[in-house]
Amino acid sequence: MNIGAASEASGVSQRMIRHYEKIDLVPAPLRRGSYRDYSEVDIHRLRFIANARDLGFPIEEIRTLLGLWSDRDRSSAEVKALAKARAAELGRKARALKAMQLALIDLVERCHGDDRPECPIIESLAE
Numbered sequence: 001m002n003i004g005a006a007s008e009a010s011g012v013s014q015r016m017i018r019h020y021e022k023i024d025l026v027p028a029p030l031r032r033g034s035y036r037d038y039s040e041v042d043i044h045r046l047r048f049i050a051n052a053r054d055l056g057f058p059i060e061e062i063r064t065l066l067g068l069w070s071d072r073d074r075s076s077a078e079v080k081a082l083a084k085a086r087a088a089e090l091g092r093k094a095r096a097l098k099a100m101q102l103a104l105i106d107l108v109e110r111c112h113g114d115d116r117p118e119c120p121i122i123e124s125l126a127e
Helices: 003-010 014-022 040-054 059-070 076-110 120-126
Strands: 030-032 035-037
Touching (some): 003 014, 003 035, 003 040, 040 059, 076 120
16 A cells, blocks of 8 residues: 555554654565555554554654564563553653643733733743
């Protein structure tokens, strides 16, 4: 199937498919004339990558997961350790986002939002 059909079947944009090929996350597919010809194996790999991205895994960890996926002698402990570390990192980021949200809410509540030039939001950003 061509790249458009592969994109639709995998849920990965054509641009990202090309990017993944460029960084060797996905092997370059066979060519049929001047067109890329994606197989079901390629689609499955693209879905794997998309699912891993949806769970917040960065590219290098996805590369590791792909290696583990293809290694039938892998230890599930390795996969669990990667997922556990990613979950911890996501928790840290969630706490940081919550702190940013609360800081912004505080600034918004302190701002009069009227015709006066005084604004604690601007003052805070200028500090």
